Amino acid sequence: MKFPFMVRAIIATLWLQISVATAWLSLPALAPQIAMGTGIPALRIVEASGLLFVGAIIPTLAVSPIIARLGPIRIFQLGTLLAAAGVLVVEIGRPWAVILGAIIIGAGYGPGTPSASAVLACHTNPQMRSLVFSIKQSGVPIGGFLAGLTLPGIAIAIGWHWAISAVAMFCVLSALWIGMWRRELDRDLIDPEIRIQPRELIRSLHLLPTLRLHPDLPRITFHSFAAASFQSGIVAILTTFLVQDGGITGLQAGLIFSLTNIAGAIGRIGFGLLADRIISPQALLAALPLPALASILTLVIFGSALPFFAIMLLGILFGLTGAGWNGVLIGEIASLAPSGAVSRVSASSLPFMFAGYLVGPVITGGLVELFNSYLLGVLPTGVMMLWCSCWYLIKCHLITIHTSTSESPT
Numbered sequence: 001m002k003f004p005f006m007v008r009a010i011i012a013t014l015w016l017q018i019s020v021a022t023a024w025l026s027l028p029a030l031a032p033q034i035a036m037g038t039g040i041p042a043l044r045i046v047e048a049s050g051l052l053f054v055g056a057i058i059p060t061l062a063v064s065p066i067i068a069r070l071g072p073i074r075i076f077q078l079g080t081l082l083a084a085a086g087v088l089v090v091e092i093g094r095p096w097a098v099i100l101g102a103i104i105i106g107a108g109y110g111p112g113t114p115s116a117s118a119v120l121a122c123h124t125n126p127q128m129r130s131l132v133f134s135i136k137q138s139g140v141p142i143g144g145f146l147a148g149l150t151l152p153g154i155a156i157a158i159g160w161h162w163a164i165s166a167v168a169m170f171c172v173l174s175a176l177w178i179g180m181w182r183r184e185l186d187r188d189l190i191d192p193e194i195r196i197q198p199r200e201l202i203r204s205l206h207l208l209p210t211l212r213l214h215p216d217l218p219r220i221t222f223h224s225f226a227a228a229s230f231q232s233g234i235v236a237i238l239t240t241f242l243v244q245d246g247g248i249t250g251l252q253a254g255l256i257f258s259l260t261n262i263a264g265a266i267g268r269i270g271f272g273l274l275a276d277r278i279i280s281p282q283a284l285l286a287a288l289p290l291p292a293l294a295s296i297l298t299l300v301i302f303g304s305a306l307p308f309f310a311i312m313l314l315g316i317l318f319g320l321t322g323a324g325w326n327g328v329l330i331g332e333i334a335s336l337a338p339s340g341a342v343s344r345v346s347a348s349s350l351p352f353m354f355a356g357y358l359v360g361p362v363i364t365g366g367l368v369e370l371f372n373s374y375l376l377g378v379l380p381t382g383v384m385m386l387w388c389s390c391w392y393l394i395k396c397h398l399i400t401i402h403t404s405t406s407e408s409p410t
Helices: 005-038 043-068 072-090 095-109 112-123 126-137 139-158 159-187 197-204 215-244 250-277 281-287 287-303 307-322 326-336 342-371 374-396
Strands: none
Touching: 005 043, 005 072, 005 095, 005 112, 005 126, 005 139, 005 159, 005 215, 043 072, 043 095, 043 112, 043 139, 043 215, 043 281, 043 287, 043 342, 072 112, 072 159, 095 281, 112 126, 112 159, 112 326, 112 342, 126 250, 126 287, 126 326, 139 159, 139 215, 139 250, 215 250, 215 281, 215 307, 215 326, 215 342, 250 281, 250 307, 250 326, 281 326, 287 307, 287 374, 307 326, 326 342, 342 374
16 A cells, blocks of 8 residues: 555654654563562662663764764664664663663664654644644554553563563564665655764754754753653553552553553644644643643542542543643644754754653652652652743743634734
């Protein structure tokens, strides 16, 4: 079947995003099973999943000139294969292997977003940018849905090693499959005159000059850090919390983990549509943290006193709002970037988001372990996100609504 060119661009970037996200989220999804099989505490595995973004930051910063020379789809394929290698390192089952494997997965995960941004900005309609970027970013919660739905069952049935191996095989097959479209999708985005030199790679590590290309970029970048730290902290501890304090089984926790992630995918697409047609993307980004924080506070305060159905609904609400912001934000960054600088601006903004994804699990998991309280674990990132959201709205007066018609100049 011959897909239209824009559809091929969306499918290619979405599928590779699903693959690397499944590799990333396999760690929190399998944390209880890996802990039982290796003796490594589940919260240590949760914290290691945050270290994934240690590996993501530097490759993401340095990748812009490499994308221009080799092509974004080629870079995304190589990143997916690197994520598969990191998953196989985790399979060794030692504490050092879990940490090293997470960092390698991150090195494969990081360059995917600026690569996809370059492809989608070139091959899709600007009037659909928030929606298209949200569809692509829905690959992260879809990957989490697949991880939560399938991996705990595989681990319980035949062992966590087989579950990890299945993730690695999925990544390898995905990279090979998308190769059939690589040449045509990369064709207009490769500059053969570019030479990859150490000086250019070092220059690409300088964030601030790029973030000054638009006055809104620093604000949105900081917002992404706050939202990412809260989201990643909750995702990292969710299955462990549900088993330990929620009074439900590992399979039930895996189901809720899956539903939370699929709700995030639906939220990203739905909010992308809203941001294109109804409400300002920045106003939407500022409003979404409120229901996300409310759902998690209700969950951790009442815990096992809640019926399973209520726990499931709260997980879905968190997934919808707490993980639904990502595509709109990345689309907004691409919209603010000057022409021809999408991958460079994305590569400069994303490390702050990755830093949030890094510190979220470390802070949340560490505080849970220190105080033996999930409430105290989630409060710091939740308060930071809430403060950022309120400041964001008040400072920028973002209560604006798009209209379908524009006024004529007088």
